[in-house]
Structure formats: C-alpha cells, structure tokens
Amino acid sequence: MKKIEAIIKPFKLEEVKDALSDLGLEGMTVSEVKGFGRQKGHTEIYRGSEYTVDFLPKIKVEVVIPDDLVEKASAAIVAAARTGKIGDGKVFIYPVDEAIRIRTDETGDKAV
Amino acid sequence: MVGVRLVLLLIAVISASLLCTSSVSAQAAAPTPPAATLEQRVTDLEQYFQNASVGGPTGTTWTSKIAGVPGPGDNAWLIVASALVLFMTLPGLGLFYGGLVRQKNVLSVLAQCLSIAGLVIIIWWAVGYSLAFGTSFTADRTHPTLLGSILGGTDYFFLKGITGAPNTDYSYWVSQNIFSMFQLMFAIITPALIVGAVAERMKFSAVLLFVTLWMFIVYLPMAHMVWGITGMMNGVWNATASIKAIDFAGGTVVHMSSGWSALILCMMLGKRLGFGKEHMAPHSMVLCMVGTGMLWVGWYGFNAGSALAADGIAANAFVTTTLAAGVASFVWAMLEYIIRKKPSVLGFCSGAVAGLVVITPACGFVTPNSAVIIGILAGVIPFIFVMKLKGIFGYDDALDTFGVHAVGGTLGALVTGIFASVDANANLATNLKDIVGKTLWLEQLKAIGVTLMLSIVGTIIIASIVKAVIGLRASPEVETEGLDLAEHGEEGYIMDHRS
Secondary structure: OEEEEEEEOHHHHHHHHHHHHHOOOOOOEEEEEEEOOOOOOEEEEEOOEEEEEOOEEEEEEEEEEOHHHHHHHHHHHHHHHOOOOOOOEEEEEEEOOOOEOOOOOOEHHHHO | OHHHHHHHHHHHHHHHHHHHOOOOOOOOOOOOOOEOOHHHHHHHHHHHHOOOOOOOOOOOOOEOOOOOOOOHHHHHHHHHHHHHHHHHHHHHHHHHHHHHOOHHHHHHHHHHHHHHHHHHHHHHHHHHHHHHHOOOOOOOOOOOOHHHHHOOOOOOHHHOOOOOOEOOOOOOOOEHHHHHHHHHHHHHHHHHHHHHHHOOOEOHHHHHHHHHHHHHHHHHHHHHHHHOOOOOOOOOOOOOOOOOOOOOOOHHHHHHHHHHHHHHHHHHHOOOOOOOOOOOOOOOHHHHHHHHHHHHHHHHHHHHHOOOOOOHHHHHHHHHHHHHHHHHHHHHHHHHHHHHOOOOHHHHHHHHHHHHHHHOOOOOOOOHHHHHHHHHHHHHHHHHHHHHHHHHHOOOOOOOHHHHHHHHHHHHHHHHHHHOOOOOOOOHHHHOOOOOOOOHHHHHHHHHHHHHHHHHHHHHHHHHHHHHHOOOEOOHHHHHHOHHHHHHOOOOOOOOOOO
C-alpha cells in the first residue's frame, strides 16, 4: 500500500478527482492548504499600502491505494493537474504500513 | 471601569437637566394683519411652488391660511432625505470602514458608528440643535455678537417648541422637527467619519469621551457658523456674516472638520502595532463596496436634501452629485489602471467617495459642467495624497479619513468659491451678488482657515484631555487580540460549520 499526496492548483481539483475516479478509486481526502514553492506569493495593493502575500491557496489530495495502482494513479494526477506554468504543485508518494476499515475491522488492501 | 462611570455621569446630567426644564414662554402679541383675500390665498399657493414665504413680501401683509403649515412636497422630500443621510452612517459608513479593517476589528467599527449615533442623538435633543440652530445668543440680528456668531442659543434646548411648523429662518415649507432631524443626521456622520483614522487601536471609552467633547468644541460651532441664520460664515443667508462664505452641504462643517481632526487625532494616538510590518489588508472588499454604494445613494439625501426643499436647486444638486461621483470614481480607478495596470475595487470606491466629498459644498451652487471638472479634480488630488504623500509623511490614517475627507473637503470648499454661479442658484444673488464669480474664493479661503484652526486646535485640546483622564489607546494586548473580543465580547464571523 502507498499513500499519494498531491498539492495542486485549486481549480484543477475536479479534473484530478475525475481522473482518479476513472481508475476505479473509490475515495480520497481533500483539504484546503496554503503554502509556497518556486511560484512564491503575490502582491496586493490597497490604496497606498502594499502587502506581500507569501502563502498561496492550494489543494492537498490524499489517496491510499494498493501498490499495483500507484504508477497509474500518480501519472493520472500529474496529467490532470498540469498547466505547464510555475505553481502546478507536487506529488509525494509514501509507504503505508497498515490500513483498517473502522466499520468492519478489514485490513490491508481490502480496507482502502 | 472609566467607561461605565462616564456613561452613568452622562445619563445623570441629562436627567437632571430634564427635570430642571420647564417651558414658560411669554410672547408679546403683534397686531394681526387682515385675513387673506382670495387672490392673496392664490399667491400663497404660488409661493409654495416657488419655495417662498406666505403672507405677502414681508410675511405680515395678510394673515395666510397656511402660515405655519409645512408644504407636503418639500416636507416629504426632507423626511426621506433625513432617512437617507442616516443610512449613510448606519450601515453605509459602518460597512465601508468595517470592510477595510482586519477581521478582528470589524465589530469595533460598527459599535463605534452605532454608539456615536446614540450619543449624538442625545446631545442633539438636549442642547445640540439649539446651540447650532437657535438664535437667542443674538439679541439683535443687525448687530451680531461674537457668541451669537459662533453658537446659536438656548432657545431650543430639549427641542422646546419644535413642532411640525416650519422655522422660516431655515425653510419656508419644511417642518422644523424634520429640519432638526435632518441636521441631526449630519451631526451623526461627521464624528463617525473620524473613526476611520483611529480604527483598530483607539479604545471605546476614549471614542465616546472624545466625540462628546468634539461635538461641543468643534461640530456645534462649525454648524452654527456656516448654517445658523446668525452664523458668522453663513454668506448666503446672513447679511451680517463677517465671512461671506458658502457651503451647500458640508464641505467645511462635515468633511474638513472631521478630516483634519482625524489627522491630528491619529497622530496623537500613534500608529497601529505592527504598522508597515504586519499584513493589514482589508478583510472584506465586498463589505467595503456595499458600504460605498450605500454612501453614494444616501449622499443624494445629504446633497439634494440640503436644498431644504424639493425645488430646482435640489434637482440640480442631484445632477451635480451624480456627475462628480461618477467621474471621480472612474478617474481614480483609471489612474490606477495606467499606473499599476490593475484598476481596483477600492480604487473605484475611494474615487466615488472623494467625488462625493468634493462636490458636497458645491452641489447646489454649481452647474453640471462645473461638476464634471470638480469630479476630475476629486479623482486626481485625493488620489495623489492617499497613494503617494501619505507614505512620505508616514502617519497611520488607517482608513484614509484625512486623504479623502480633509483633502477633498478643503479642495471642495475652494472650488465652490471658484465655480459657484447665480445660474445654478439664484439665492447667491441675495447677499453675495457682488462677489460671486469674483472674490468669493477669498471668502472661502477665510472659511477654510477658520475651520482648520478650530479643528486642529480643538482636537489637540480634546485629545489631550481624553489622554490625561482615561487614555486614548487600547492596551497592546487588546489591540493584538482584536477590539471585537476584548472590548465588545463578540466576534464578527463565526464560520464553524458545526455550530
């Protein structure tokens, strides 16, 4: 089992979700996050005052999936989330020791 | 709890003075003129259409059947206009300013606007209207006294004798009780404008004490001098005014007085903690825009209502107000578009308010074409102040009360002297025909000087008193936590979806 964690542009969430659903994935966790990478922040100007906003809004998508799906799933996310411009985000893949479905006590691949 | 003691003291003073007031009035009966003939009754009706007095040329040739009766049309407009002017403060200015502060202070701005409304209503009812628009300090109108040219009198304390009958010193056809309410709404918004400069750090009790003293030392004298029938700067209506200045709807009384006082107060108060370092961007430009729209709409009551009649002067003021606001809003944002490549919503809003401020003293005295020129000036000059000069001087006028209202009000007072024309307002021919279009602007400069002096010196004195008695600023802890929670025990937004 692996966990894929993708930081993407907020407006790409629908496309990423559809791409993962097409692979047969049945669940994901999504959170609104803020951060910066090479894109850096932006500047806001209110009358004479200028403010630099360092942290930009992004979406974090987390899915835990069986090993055999990892390659396809990460490729699907990358393809769906890409605009080719700076700030598209990143994908991280982590090993997962165990998964338990709370309702049934099922474990491992069956639980994800 | 200094604040609590203050409020108790205020209530005690009011109740004491109420108990002491008993209205004993003895009026000498003048000989009654003959009853009006049919033709004279028709003349009275025609006078209504022309916003003039009944009863013949001096008002005493015949006994009019409609003397002391308000004119329905004029009265209806002033009732609506009064409500519109209140709407400018509640919630217009509250939202305009509230949107510009940080989320943790949004309620403090609203609380200050609301509390100023209540406080000023009490002052106005007790003594304020009388001190501004009474006349008892002037025994003989042909011989003005110093006191009588600065303050009105004690004749209308507790709104004594103020009924639905018009006071012909101010309007032939509007009920005096409505006139007093209309003027009250101006007295509410003026100190509320100051709130913008001291937002996010002045403590609530200090705002209450400051505004109370400021009403007596700055606002009431200003209102009387410019608009009181015995006022020393009421050039249009007071033939014995020592400064023959004009101010249709409050360039000096409202915008200059609040704006210059705001500058002094924010300098004495000091900058917000973290000013220039922390992120202090507006928490809601949406609220700010909503408030701006309300201000603009309410301003029609402010400007066109200041004709004190539903006449052609009011109609012209409506047109000039529209033109100046629209032009200034557009010019301000287009300047941003050219200089920064991005026209901002705050730019459109700031320009609209600047245009409204600058046209305020002029609206009933200038032609529509002059209003367009005034609109352009209003979009450029306050823009330069707010965008460039503020940064150079380094004071923390949090929401630009000075840059918009003081600069705009001063500019407006001056251009009114330049553009005022008898074509736009025939009343200018009554007492001012020799100086309109000639040296009127010099009289305007004098009025600007008096307003500056009173606002600056008055505010220095008042703020020093408040500082010595209860202090001006909230503690650093309160300021950091936010005034909403610390001073009002509430939060503006509780966005937790579970609750």
